Amino acid sequence: GAGVSQSPSNKVTEKGKDVELRCDPISGHTALYWYRQSLGQGLEFLIYFQGNSAPDKSGLPSDRFSAERTGGSVSTLTIQRTQQEDSAVYLCASTPDGWGSYEQYFGPGTRLTVT
């Protein structure tokens, strides 16, 4: 079946603009994770969804970052007033449940460049 998909694959935006990144998890996967891959910080956890709820938002770096998930499926990560330090690859992963029993399947990522 189809894997995790993300869009857009690349996004270039000007500093101060808002951006939305989309993740389509594997069908039936209730758990969804956002991570950020950057040169200086490696791979960092951002937020976790179980269904439409986000019980763990501890990795969001500032209040400019927010995310939502609707219908237990698609998730959108929104970054407001983008800054140059937001430039990174944003990865989404899904897994059948959030109890940590299963492998996480990663999407191809969205490369965000803030100019």
Next chain:
Amino acid sequence: AQRVTQPEKLLSVFKGAPVELKCNYSYSGSPELFWYVQYSRQRLQLLLRHISRESIKGFTADLNKGETSFHLKKPFAQEEDSAMYYCALRGNAGGTSYGKLTFGQGTILTVHP
């Protein structure tokens, strides 16, 4: 707090040579350890996990709780092994870690012909 350390950002070996990618962790509990690999222009994918105790593509990794290490080894490296390798830790299943992964900084392995 949980932490994963990969001391080598870059590692170069020649084809046929043994390779070892180091990973150390800190976690106050019984973690699950993983190795993920990202080949050029491909998505991040699971290579192996410590609980399965299997060899994938000739790679093995043993969890050493005494040394809190999970080093990745292969006796004879191949050019197609060139990739970015991440060591990752997941907290106790069912706990408040919610299955999130803590990654090391990654090691870029280059295998020369």
